[in-house]
Amino acid sequence: MHLTTNDEEIHKMIGVTEVILTIHGRDSVMRYNNIRLDICKLLSFSARRSILAFFYQSIRRAAINFPKRCPFKTNTTYTLKQMSFDVNVFPFYVPEYNFTFIGHFFANDVLTMDVKVTGALCKKTNNCSGAVGELQP
Secondary structure, three states, X not given: OEEEOOOOXXXXXXXXXXXXXXXXXXXOEEEEEEEEEEHHHHHOOOOOOOHHHHHHHHHHHHEOOOOOOOOEOOOOEEEEOOOOXXXXXOOOOOOOEEEEEEEEEEEOOEEEEEEEEXXXXXXXXXXXXXXXXXXOO
16 A cells, blocks of 8 residues: 655544444444544554554554654655554454454545455454455464
């Protein structure tokens, strides 16, 4: 993923997201709509054990040149490569599930990117995606 800034520093980066969770073995779907993420605050997020920290640490590992705080500099391309998740950081209380993350990100109040990520979190020995074959963490 690449984010390129133009002639203006980004002092404000907001994500408006939706998360859809389906717990493995259940028919119910949980939807979390209009979750607002302040990316500038997230950049300085602490490493305590939470779902947000789980995603944040994955982004930090994949970030080639992301700043540790705002602003994002002008005329710069920021890159995320080979993003992966460390299940050892994931909170132990969360059950196995399938997820869809949909995010609309605004830089200085201008829609900059739309992101959709789908996947599953489950034990290697348990295929909770509905697909044939073994899932890797």
